Amino acid sequence: MGIPLHGYPAPEGKPVYGSDGRRIIYDENGKPCRTCNTLKNFRMATAKETTGEKTQSSHANKALAASAIAGVSATTDKELAPDGYPKDCPADVEELGRSTWTFLHTVAATYPESATEQQQKEMKAFLETFSKIYPCWFCAKGFRKYIKANEPKVMTQDEFGRWLCDAHNAVNKKLGKPHFDCNLWKKRWKDGWGDGKCD
Numbered sequence: 001m002g003i004p005l006h007g008y009p010a011p012e013g014k015p016v017y018g019s020d021g022r023r024i025i026y027d028e029n030g031k032p033c034r035t036c037n038t039l040k041n042f043r044m045a046t047a048k049e050t051t052g053e054k055t056q057s058s059h060a061n062k063a064l065a066a067s068a069i070a071g072v073s074a075t076t077d078k079e080l081a082p083d084g085y086p087k088d089c090p091a092d093v094e095e096l097g098r099s100t101w102t103f104l105h106t107v108a109a110t111y112p113e114s115a116t117e118q119q120q121k122e123m124k125a126f127l128e129t130f131s132k133i134y135p136c137w138f139c140a141k142g143f144r145k146y147i148k149a150n151e152p153k154v155m156t157q158d159e160f161g162r163w164l165c166d167a168h169n170a171v172n173k174k175l176g177k178p179h180f181d182c183n184l185w186k187k188r189w190k191d192g193w194g195d196g197k198c199d
């Protein structure tokens with residue numbers, strides 16, 4: 001049986017929405033998917049966290065206490081990510097996404113200016129495989145749908161960079177994030193902005 005259109009239903013007694021209003025994503029066994037949710041919602045769905053606001057200091061204190069017991073290096077305020085959780089937690093949907101877009105756009109930035117038949121074939125095969133193994137299953141499903149409707153353009157570096165930018169914009173749109181001007185993709189991911197700050 002395939003994945004239901006709107007994902008797997010929340011198991012009995014488990015929350016449907018996280019405290020930020022986003023739907024909590026479960027897997028086929030009714031477990032919350034770590035790589036498909038924000039860490040805050042994942043913790044809520046696994047009953048590690050209530051809807052109450054966490055504070056940076058409470059996280060830091062817990063981490064310090066835990067590390068003292070375990071005898072490992074302490075997690076301090078300096079090592080907290082902007083969302084207030086320790087930086088060395090396993091990736092949630094946002095961190096995984098940011099890192100993956102960085103990887104993909106950087107692959108485009110180093111793709112041949114004019115690709116051979118073989119290189120084009122390899123890139124298409126990579127995107128196909130990527131769309132099957134991306135660790136957030138519902139993101140992967142969306143990407144598979146996108147490449148089916150919009151065949152990857154991989155003849156040249158610029159063509160590929162723009163195709164990827166459009167693919168990223170499609171996700172931005174779905175998430176209500178700002179549209180990125182694809183004329184700027186090379187400045188963002190290859191050359192820098194020309195103001196000397198990235199050189």
Ligand SMILES: Cc1cc2nc3c(=O)[nH]c(=O)nc-3n(C[C@H](O)[C@H](O)[C@H](O)COP(=O)(O)OP(=O)(O)OC[C@H]3O[C@@H](n4cnc5c(N)ncnc54)[C@H](O)[C@@H]3O)c2cc1C
Nearest residue numbers: 093094097098100101138139142143165166168169171180
């Ligand atoms: C293939 C894929 C599918 C995803 N699907 C989903 C999904 O269905 N649901 C979900 O919740 N999350 C999804 N994500 C994660 C989501 O896209 C974001 O990565 C995540 O929400 C973090 O967003 P962010 O605001 O930090 O910036 P990101 O969207 O991660 O962008 C990182 C940086 O890329 C630059 N950028 C932004 N847009 C573009 C663009 N169009 N072209 C070039 N550069 C750009 C900006 O400088 C930005 O700061 C997906 C990620 C990937 C890789």
